[in-house]
Amino acid sequence: MNLRQWSRDLGMGVRFAVTGGREGWVRMVLTAVGVGLGVTLLLLTTALPNVLTARHQREEARTDLTYSEKVPPKGENTVLVGLGDTKWHDKEVRGRFLKPEGPRAPLPPGVDRFPAPGEMVVSPALKKLLTSGEGRLLRERLPERVTGTIGEPGLIGSHELAFYAGADHLEPKPGSARVVRLTAFGDRRATPERADPVLIMMTLVVFVALLTPVAVFIAAAVRFGGERRDRRLAALRLVGSDRRMTRRIAAGEALAGALLGLAVGTVFFLIGRQAAGSVEVLGVSIFPSYLDPSLALVVLVAVAVPAAAVAVTLFAMRGVAVEPLGVVRTAKPARRRLWWRLLLPAAGLAMLLPMVGNGRSHGDFNEYLVVGGVLLLLVGVSALLPWLVEAVVARLGSGPVSWQLAVRRLQLSSGTAARMVNGIAVAVAGAIALQMLFTGVQDQYTKDTGQDPERASVQVDLSDGSALPAAAREFPRTKGVRAAVAISSGSMGDRRYDPGTTVSVTVGDCAALRELARLPSCRDGDVFAVPGAYESADELALMRPGRHGFFDATYSEGVRGREIPWTVPAGTRRVTVRKDALQSNVSGLMVTPSALPSGAASTLYHQVYVRLDMSVPEADQYVRNTAARVDRLASVWHWAATTESRKYTSLRTGLFVGAVCVLVLIGASLLVSQLEQLRERRKLLSSLVAFGTRRRTLGLSVLWQTAVPVSLGLLLASSVGLALGSVLLKMTDTAVSVDWASVLSMAGAGAGVVLVVTLLSLPPLLRMMRPEGLRTE
Structure with missing residues (x-):
C-alpha cells in the first residue's frame, strides 16, 4: 500500500469528521476536549525542566552570601x-x-x-x-x-x-x-554538587508515573463514539470500500479529533500558562515566562499525539468487522488472551531487577532501564484491566434490576468500561509506588538535629552583643512567651595566633547556665569547668585555674592584633552537664558575665532561647517582632527534632503539585468520557423509560457500571503499585515496608475522583432519560 493511498483514506476520514453533521461534530469535539486536556498536561510537563532551571538561575543571580575570614576592601563599586x-x-x-x-x-x-x-x-x-x-x-x-x-x-x-x-x-x-x-550579586564560583543517584532515579520515576496516565487517557479519548462511528462506516462498505480502507478512514476521523485536540490543548496550555502566575500550590509559585517548553519536546508532542491516535484506532478496529449491512460487534467476541498482557509487567520487572541493591554507593542507575521498567509496569495495568473486567463480569449473576442492567451492559462492552477507568488505575498504581518509595527513603534524607522542642520553641541569633541586654529584657515580657534564656558562646585558644588547642566558652547568668549544667551554687563572677566526653589532655589543661588563654585568637595574618587575653580564675569548679541541656555537646568553660574580660563579649555569638505558650495565637509572630525591634539583623528559627534535605523536600513537593494537576485533568477527562458514553446510550435509556423503567433504577445501574470496573481497577492498581514500590525500594537498598494507611488513601483518592465525576454526570443522565430522546431525524 503506497503513501498516496494512505493519505487519501486518512484525508477522507478527516473530511467525514468535519462534514459529518451534528453527530460527527459532537464526537470530534468530545475527542478534542479529551485529547486537549492530555496535551495540556504534556505541554506543562515538557515545560517543567525549564521551570526548575529558571528558578535556579534566578536564585543564583541574586546570591549574596559569602563566607570569608577576610572582608573585601571598601570601594566605589561595593x-x-x-x-x-x-x-x-x-x-x-x-x-x-x-x-x-x-x-x-x-x-x-x-x-x-x-x-x-x-x-x-x-x-x-x-x-x-x-x-x-x-x-x-x-x-x-x-x-x-x-x-x-x-x-x-x-x-x-x-x-x-x-x-x-x-x-x-x-x-x-x-x-x-x-x-x-x-562587588557583584550572583554566585559565579558555584560548583555543581555530585548528584544523588537515588534522587535522580526518584525524579525519573515521578515523571513516568505522572505522564503515563495522561498517555492512557489520550489513547482512550481518540476512541470516543466508536460504536456510532463504526455504524456510519458500514455505509462505506456498500459503495465498495474494503476493510483496510474502512479502517484507515476510521483512523482519519480519529486523526481529525487529535489534531483539533492539539489546538484545544495549546489554547488550554496558554490559558493555564497565564493563570499560573496567579496561583500558588503547596507554597510554590512561578511566573508565566517560566512555562516555556523546549521546541524539541513541543514537536515531539505534536507528532506523537496524532500518530498515537491513528495507531490506537487501527489497533482497536482489528476486533470489529464493518460489513455492508452493519457492524458485527454484538456477536460474542473472542475471549481476551492473558499471556501477552502478562509479558508487559514481566518485562518491566526484568528491566528493574538487575539494579536491585544498587543504592547510592554503586554509581548512577541506568536511566533507560528505570524509565522502561516503570513504564512497562504501569502500562501493564492498562493492558491487564480489560482482561480482568471481562473475566469478572462474565461470572456476575442475578440481583436487583439495576444490577442486572449494569452487569449485562458490562458483559456486552467490558472494554469500554475498562477504558474509562484505565487512567485512574494507572495513576493510582504510580501514586502507591511513589508513596512507598518516598516513605521508605525518608529516613535517609532526614537528620536528627539534637534539638528538643519541649525545651525551647524558638532560637534567636543576635548579630551583635550590644543587643543582648535589650533582648534579655524584652523577650520575657513578649506576649506568648513562657520563658526566655540568653546565652553567648565562643572559644578560647592557648596562643594569640594559630592556636593549637581551643576550648568552648559559654557565657550566661546563673539561670541560663542552670539550663545547661547542674550547678551546686552560683553567683555573678563564678566560672565553671565542664569536661566533655572527648576532651584531650591539652584541652583539659587549658581549663585549669591559672592557665592563660586568648579570646578571638586568629588564624589569618590579616586580622591579627584583636586578641583578648584572659586567665582562668582560681575557684573554677567542675560541674556536670544536664541530660536535657538546652544546648547539645556542652563542654569547656561556663562563665558568668562579670568574670568575662573587657571586650570579650564582642567576640562571642549570642542566642536567646524562647519557650512559647502555644495556646496564644500568633505567639511566634510576636517573638519575631520583638527580635526585629531589638536587632534588625537577628535570625529567628523554630526548633525541630529533625530536618529534611531540601532537594528531597523539593522533589516531594513537585510530586504533590504534579499529582494534583494529574488528578484534576483525569477527573475532567473522565467526565468527558462519561458524558460521551451517556450520549451514545441516549436512545436506549429513553426506550427503557418509555417502557416504564424507573429513573432511580437506571441511575443505580449507571452507578454500578462505574463502581464495578473502578473497584477492579483499584484492586489491580494496588497490587501492581505495591510490587513496583517494593522493587524501587530494593533498588535503593532500603528495607521494604508498606504504609497501608497511605495505600488506602491513594486508592481512596482515585475512588473519590470517580465518585465526583459520577455525581456530576447525574444531571445530564436525568435529562437523557426522557421519551423525547427517541425522536430521530
Whole structure:
C-alpha cells in the first residue's frame, strides 16, 4: 500500500469528521476536549525542566552570601548587604538591608535604585500582604516606607515574599555572613554538587508515573463514539470500500479529533500558562515566562499525539468487522488472551531487577532501564484491566434490576468500561509506588538535629552583643512567651595566633547556665569547668585555674592584633552537664558575665532561647517582632527534632503539585468520557423509560457500571503499585515496608475522583432519560 493511498483514506476520514453533521461534530469535539486536556498536561510537563532551571538561575543571580575570614576592601563599586530574612506563618520572607558604598555599587536583580534608610522596595505579593488587615503584625516588623516593587528578574515566584530595605548601620565582620561586602550579586564560583543517584532515579520515576496516565487517557479519548462511528462506516462498505480502507478512514476521523485536540490543548496550555502566575500550590509559585517548553519536546508532542491516535484506532478496529449491512460487534467476541498482557509487567520487572541493591554507593542507575521498567509496569495495568473486567463480569449473576442492567451492559462492552477507568488505575498504581518509595527513603534524607522542642520553641541569633541586654529584657515580657534564656558562646585558644588547642566558652547568668549544667551554687563572677566526653589532655589543661588563654585568637595574618587575653580564675569548679541541656555537646568553660574580660563579649555569638505558650495565637509572630525591634539583623528559627534535605523536600513537593494537576485533568477527562458514553446510550435509556423503567433504577445501574470496573481497577492498581514500590525500594537498598494507611488513601483518592465525576454526570443522565430522546431525524 503506497503513501498516496494512505493519505487519501486518512484525508477522507478527516473530511467525514468535519462534514459529518451534528453527530460527527459532537464526537470530534468530545475527542478534542479529551485529547486537549492530555496535551495540556504534556505541554506543562515538557515545560517543567525549564521551570526548575529558571528558578535556579534566578536564585543564583541574586546570591549574596559569602563566607570569608577576610572582608573585601571598601570601594566605589561595593555594597553592604545585611540578612533580614523572616517568616510569616509558614511562608518564608526573604529580606535584605542595603548600604551602597560608592556610585558604582551593584544593584540586586529586579531593583532599579537603592532604597534610602527608612525606605524599602517589596515584591508585589508582600506589598499586597502589608496593606491587608491580615499582615498587621508583619507590618510592625517591617516599619520602612514602601517606595517601589521588586521586578520579576529579582524574584523566583509570583507569590514570593521579599524586600530590600535601606540601612545606614551595617558593618561587615570577618567570618560572618550576617553583613557582607559585595562587588557583584550572583554566585559565579558555584560548583555543581555530585548528584544523588537515588534522587535522580526518584525524579525519573515521578515523571513516568505522572505522564503515563495522561498517555492512557489520550489513547482512550481518540476512541470516543466508536460504536456510532463504526455504524456510519458500514455505509462505506456498500459503495465498495474494503476493510483496510474502512479502517484507515476510521483512523482519519480519529486523526481529525487529535489534531483539533492539539489546538484545544495549546489554547488550554496558554490559558493555564497565564493563570499560573496567579496561583500558588503547596507554597510554590512561578511566573508565566517560566512555562516555556523546549521546541524539541513541543514537536515531539505534536507528532506523537496524532500518530498515537491513528495507531490506537487501527489497533482497536482489528476486533470489529464493518460489513455492508452493519457492524458485527454484538456477536460474542473472542475471549481476551492473558499471556501477552502478562509479558508487559514481566518485562518491566526484568528491566528493574538487575539494579536491585544498587543504592547510592554503586554509581548512577541506568536511566533507560528505570524509565522502561516503570513504564512497562504501569502500562501493564492498562493492558491487564480489560482482561480482568471481562473475566469478572462474565461470572456476575442475578440481583436487583439495576444490577442486572449494569452487569449485562458490562458483559456486552467490558472494554469500554475498562477504558474509562484505565487512567485512574494507572495513576493510582504510580501514586502507591511513589508513596512507598518516598516513605521508605525518608529516613535517609532526614537528620536528627539534637534539638528538643519541649525545651525551647524558638532560637534567636543576635548579630551583635550590644543587643543582648535589650533582648534579655524584652523577650520575657513578649506576649506568648513562657520563658526566655540568653546565652553567648565562643572559644578560647592557648596562643594569640594559630592556636593549637581551643576550648568552648559559654557565657550566661546563673539561670541560663542552670539550663545547661547542674550547678551546686552560683553567683555573678563564678566560672565553671565542664569536661566533655572527648576532651584531650591539652584541652583539659587549658581549663585549669591559672592557665592563660586568648579570646578571638586568629588564624589569618590579616586580622591579627584583636586578641583578648584572659586567665582562668582560681575557684573554677567542675560541674556536670544536664541530660536535657538546652544546648547539645556542652563542654569547656561556663562563665558568668562579670568574670568575662573587657571586650570579650564582642567576640562571642549570642542566642536567646524562647519557650512559647502555644495556646496564644500568633505567639511566634510576636517573638519575631520583638527580635526585629531589638536587632534588625537577628535570625529567628523554630526548633525541630529533625530536618529534611531540601532537594528531597523539593522533589516531594513537585510530586504533590504534579499529582494534583494529574488528578484534576483525569477527573475532567473522565467526565468527558462519561458524558460521551451517556450520549451514545441516549436512545436506549429513553426506550427503557418509555417502557416504564424507573429513573432511580437506571441511575443505580449507571452507578454500578462505574463502581464495578473502578473497584477492579483499584484492586489491580494496588497490587501492581505495591510490587513496583517494593522493587524501587530494593533498588535503593532500603528495607521494604508498606504504609497501608497511605495505600488506602491513594486508592481512596482515585475512588473519590470517580465518585465526583459520577455525581456530576447525574444531571445530564436525568435529562437523557426522557421519551423525547427517541425522536430521530
